[in-house]
Amino acid sequence: xxxxxxxxxxxxxxxxxxxxxxxxxxxxxxxxxxxxxxxxxxxxxxxxxxxxxxxxxxxxxxxxxxxxxxxxxxxxxxxxxxxxxxxxxxxxxxxxxxxxxxxxxxxxxxxxxxxxxxxxxxxxxxxxxxxxxxxxxxxxxxxxxxxxxxxxxxxxxxxxxxxxxxxxxxxxxxxxxxxxxxxxxxxxxxxxxxxxxxxxxxxxxxxxxxxxxxxxxxxxxxxxxxxxxxxxxxxxxxxxxxxxxxxxxxxxxxxxxxxxxxxxxxxxxxxxxxxxxxxxxx
Amino acid sequence: xxxxxxxxxxxxxxxxxxxxxxxxxxxxxxxxxxxxxxxxxxxxxxxxxxxxxxxxxxxxxxxxxxxxxxxxxxxxxxxxxxxxxxxxxxxxxxxxxxxxxxxxxxxxxxxxxxxxxxxxxxxxxxxxxxxxxxxxxxxxxxxxxxxxxxxxxxxxxxxxxxxxxxxxxxxxxxxxxxxxxxxxxxxxxxxxxxxxxxxxxxxxxxxxxxxxxxxxxxxxxxxxxxxxxxxxxxxxxxxxxxxxxxxxxxxxxxxxxxxxxxxxxxxxxxxxxxxxxxxxxxxxxxxxxxxxxxxxxxxxxxxxxxxx
Numbered sequence: 001x002x003x004x005x006x007x008x009x010x011x012x013x014x015x016x017x018x019x020x021x022x023x024x025x026x027x028x029x030x031x032x033x034x035x036x037x038x039x040x041x042x043x044x045x046x047x048x049x050x051x052x053x054x055x056x057x058x059x060x061x062x063x064x065x066x067x068x069x070x071x072x073x074x075x076x077x078x079x080x081x082x083x084x085x086x087x088x089x090x091x092x093x094x095x096x097x098x099x100x101x102x103x104x105x106x107x108x109x110x111x112x113x114x115x116x117x118x119x120x121x122x123x124x125x126x127x128x129x130x131x132x133x134x135x136x137x138x139x140x141x142x143x144x145x146x147x148x149x150x151x152x153x154x155x156x157x158x159x160x161x162x163x164x165x166x167x168x169x170x171x172x173x174x175x176x177x178x179x180x181x182x183x184x185x186x187x188x189x190x191x192x193x194x195x196x197x198x199x200x201x202x203x204x205x206x207x208x209x210x211x212x213x214x215x216x217x218x219x220x221x222x223x224x225x226x227x228x229x230x231x232x233x234x235x236x237x238x239x240x241x242x243x244x245x246x247x248x249x250x251x252x253x254x255x256x257x258x259x260x261x262x263x264x265x266x267x268x269x270x271x272x273x274x275x276x277x278x279x280x281x282x
Numbered sequence: 283x284x285x286x287x288x289x290x291x292x293x294x295x296x297x298x299x300x301x302x303x304x305x306x307x308x309x310x311x312x313x314x315x316x317x318x319x320x321x322x323x324x325x326x327x328x329x330x331x332x333x334x335x336x337x338x339x340x341x342x343x344x345x346x347x348x349x350x351x352x353x354x355x356x357x358x359x360x361x362x363x364x365x366x367x368x369x370x371x372x373x374x375x376x377x378x379x380x381x382x383x384x385x386x387x388x389x390x391x392x393x394x395x396x397x398x399x400x401x402x403x404x405x406x407x408x409x410x411x412x413x414x415x416x417x418x419x420x421x422x423x424x425x426x427x428x429x430x431x432x433x434x435x436x437x438x439x440x441x442x443x444x445x446x447x448x449x450x451x452x453x454x455x456x457x458x459x460x461x462x463x464x465x466x467x468x469x470x471x472x473x474x475x476x477x478x479x480x481x482x483x484x485x486x487x488x489x490x491x492x493x494x495x496x497x498x499x500x501x502x503x504x505x506x507x508x509x510x511x512x513x514x515x516x517x518x519x520x521x522x523x524x525x526x527x528x529x530x531x532x533x534x535x536x537x538x539x540x541x542x543x544x545x546x547x548x549x550x551x552x553x554x555x556x557x558x559x560x561x562x563x564x565x566x567x568x569x570x571x572x573x574x575x576x577x578x579x580x581x582x583x584x585x586x587x588x589x590x
Contacts, residue, residue, distance in 0.1 A: 041382050043430035045503050065384075071286035077381070103286070106293040107379040109348075110341045115325060119285050147337045150292070151328040152321055185333075214336045 002138065002171055002203050005092050008058055008244035010267035012259065013221075015249075021256040026056045028260045030267065033246050036061035036094065040081040051088060059089040060204070060244070062096070062173075068127045068141065069100035069114040076134075083135045093203060095140035095173045098124070098161060113146040116153035116160040121167075128168040140203050141165065142173035145181045145210075145219040157182075158196035165201050172198070174240075175206035176232040177219060177248075184217045190232055194239075202240040207233055207266060208248040222252035225262060233266070238274050245270055287316040291326055296338050297377055299369055306331060342368045345377065349392035352385050353417045355478045359410045360396055367404070371395050386425050393418045409469040409487045413478065416496070419465055423500040423507045432459030433502045439567030446558070446568055452530035454568040456523035456557055461500040462565045464517050466493035472511045501564040508563060516556055523566050529557060 009030030012022065022029065032053060039047055039061075053059060063082065066074055086094045099111040114120045132139050143161060155163075165172055174197075176190075183190035207230075209223030225247070236242065245266040249259055291313075295302040304312035306327060313323065346368050350357040364371070375391040396414050399405040423429045436459050446454055468489050477484050495517050499508045512520075515536065522532040533553045537545040545553060560566045 038383055038385070043425055043427045045430050046425070048503070049505070070289060100289055100293075102379055103290045103293045105290065105378065106297055107377045107384070108293045108296055108341070109377060109384055110296065110337070110344065112289075112292065112296065115285070115288065115322075117285075123285060147340075148329050148333040150325050152325040214339070216333070216336055218340065 001201060002243070003241070005138065005203060005243050006058075008060075008092075010263045010270060011057075011060070011244060011246045012263055013062075013246060013248045013250065014053070014059075018253065018256065018259075021259075023056065025256065025260050029057065029263055031058040031060060031244060031246075033060045033062045033248075034089070036063040036082060036085055037065040039085055040065075040078065047085075047088070054090065058092070060091050060246075061085055061089055061094040062142075063094070064097065064101055064109070064111065066096040066127075066131065067101045068096055068098065068131070069120060069124050070103060070127075071123050072104060074127055074130050079131065079134050086135055086137050091137055093138040093140055093171065094135070095142055095204065097144050098141045098164060099144045099146075111144040111146065113144065113148070113150060114160070115150045116155050116157055118154055121160060121163055124164050125167050128164070128170055132168070132170070138171055138203070140171040140173040142175055142206065143178050144175075145178040147185060147216055147218075149186060156196070158193050161197050165198055170201075171203040172201040173204045173206065174199070174202045174236060175208070176236060177206065177208040177210065177225070177229050180226065180229050180232055181210055181217045181219050190228075191235065194232065194236060199236060199240040202236060202242050204244040204246060205233060205236060205242055206246050206248055207262075220252070221248045221250035224254075224258070230265070230269070234269055234272075237269055237272075242270065284317060284319055284322060287318055288322040288326065291316045291318065295326070295329075295334060296341055297372060299338060300373065302334065302338060306334075342372050345388050346371065346392065348385050349388035352389040352421055353392065353414070355413050355475070356393070356396060356410070356417050358478055358481065359407070359413060359483060360405055363405050364392070364396065364399075367395075367399065374398075383425070386421065389421055390418070393421075407487065409474075409489070412467045412469045412471055413474070415465065416467065416471055416475065419463055419498050420507050420509075423461065423463065423498055424505070426460075428460040429500040430461075430502070432461035433500045433564060435459050436461060436564055436567040437502045439569050440561055440564070443568055443570075448554075451554055451558070451568075452528060452533075453571055454529050455525060455527065455571050456519075456529055456532055456561075457525040457567045457569060458520060458523050458565065459567070462520070463498045464495055464512065464520060465498065466495055468493055470494060471496060475509075497563075497565060499563050499565045510563070515553070516560070519553060519556055520560065520565065523557075528571055529554065529568075532557070 011031035011033060012029050014032040014034050034050060039050055097111050099113060101108050101111060141164065179190045179193055207225050208219065208221045209225045210217055210219045211223050247262045247266060291305065295305055301312055346364060350361060375395055380387050393414050396405065397411055400408060400411045439457060469487055470490060471494060474484060495512050497510050497512045501508060518536045519532060522535045527535060533545055533550055536553060561568055
């Protein structure tokens, strides 16, 4: 399905305050994921500095502003800029979230859950089609963390996600920390969730660490990855042909060596010998 | 349109606490603007209030943190005070979509909000207004496409004339662009900024009798904006460098502004030296005079001049 895509290995979300350390650890970091929205309207010299990173890393654009679930077609200007960024970075794929982040009047700028209904499904599929007809590279959708769940949906999140991926042909960017956080806050078994979605469509995985705020586990990207999340990562890697695992660490940075240790551990997990389904071990 | 109206209402509940309360309390003024089915209305009203409040709180604080991330000195001075007013910030500066990076948009909004609160006496110290203005200029010059284009234009001009001779200089035309700005400040920022950058919050900062002028210059490819203190004479030179007048005419204009008569030879030499220094800093470009001195400067002409 996504067999042709390159196996990138273990990477890090690029954050400008960590630029020097990131460059110094280039041998330990297989690729960088960039927040595409930070470059779509940037001055050309900022984009030039981004493109210079290509000399050391493959780059993967990852967005928050596509708002794929909003009941409005994606902004053509945004799509044009995104298409140019994907092309200029030479990215093998790009991604955004299965959520909505804006309406015509409000830039929520936070990943907001969709109502899991047939109507929402039609909207997402229509919008994904609009994206994939304008941008050639494979498109991945990421599952989100959310705290306020819209009641009265017609299907579960797992069913909604499955149908979106199968009906659009999009790949899955599976954030296992988001699965973990939601399972704690919303009270479900994360392994049952994983087994209910098409893991074979997983191209990339996100790992991160969160902390408790106001009685909820919050996806802050500020803490070490929880051991339960490492277990979930191993569970998925045993079942899916994952091309890339990425560590998100956006604030509360520790010594950079700890970040590199996380990346190294993810890479070791990816390379661990595991049984081939229906065959002998690889 | 129904789902879109549901998303509109949900989005507003997350970004407007007063609206959130009205909606969940069943106030018709909150629900009537939206065409919602009974199922959609029931779903929105069925949202867990505590979880919704948490998500809205996280969103409000992330907006503030995003903005402060672009304004480190403002953050040092006002971070905790601004957090006390985060609800007012969200109410007075709703997150209306704009075609700019989110950090820049939120930082611009927060600068405006902070100045408003400083002027009404809600935040202190009062001299933080100068710091906010200072960082706003830095943000604008370091991120805007206009500043980048201006820096590129100036660099192109100066690449064309490597080292103007003393004979040629008076006949050249000094040009400024959107990469350069002179801003007056009413506190000694040249002294304050290094201390703030070291994490110190100075006490007893007094207002200057006369404004301090700082020159900000964005150079091509550079991450940081160059800053330097300048005097009124330098500011006058830059202001007179309108892309029409020659260096000799700029000097004459500055002399005229400062009183009758031409500049004395030492003063004229100082002005010439300063223009060359400003050129070295990328604050002005120098180009040959075109046939019609009144012609507006344009990049193509500058390029022709370089190649000629």
